Amino acid sequence: MARRHLLALRRCLAGIALSAALAATPAAADDADRRQGERLFRSQCVGCHSLAPGRHIAGPSLHGLIGRPAGGLEGFGYSPVLEAADFEWNAETLDAFLAAPAEFLPGNRMVLWGLAERPRRQIIRYLEALAADAEP
Structure with missing residues (x-):
């Protein structure tokens, strides 16, 4: 009998833990995506893009990218199609x-063949978070 109660208690606790995990999933997933996005950015993007204002490498600085007009950053030599x-x-x-x-934009100089959906989403979430953090 005690064993049956113990199994029932374990199932109940597992259900509570699962409910708590599911309730926390959206925020936790967003945070995990942001952290993974930062890692992906550092491994995939920093060779050509900086996050520092006005610091251009092979590509333009991505500081303040969200909401910026394409090809509109002063001081960087964009391809004619981006301009x-x-x-x-x-x-x-x-x-x-x-x-x-x-x-998407034939004739641009971006040296990237394309990213899968999940890494794209994570990098974008990271860039959006940086933009949100920079807002006053």
């Missing part, structure tokens, strides 16, 4: 660009 682009960088445009830069 002529008429859109703003946001989650949707970044997602499409990082999925297939040459298809």
Whole structure:
């Protein structure tokens, strides 16, 4: 009998733990995506892009990227197609660009064949978090 109660108690506790984990999942997932996005950014992007204002490498600084017009950063020599682009960088445009830069904007100089959906989402979430942190 005691064993049956112990099993019932374990199931109950497992259910409570699962409920708590599911309730915390969105925030925890967002935070985990942001941390993974930072790791991915450091391994995939920092060779060509800086997050420091005005510091350009092979690509433009990504400081303040979210909400910025494409090709609109002073002091960087964009490709003609990016200079002529008429859109703003946001989650949707970044997602499409990082999925297939040459298809999204033929003639750009981005040296990237494309990222899978999850790494794109994580990098974008990281860049969005940086933009949110920078807001007054």
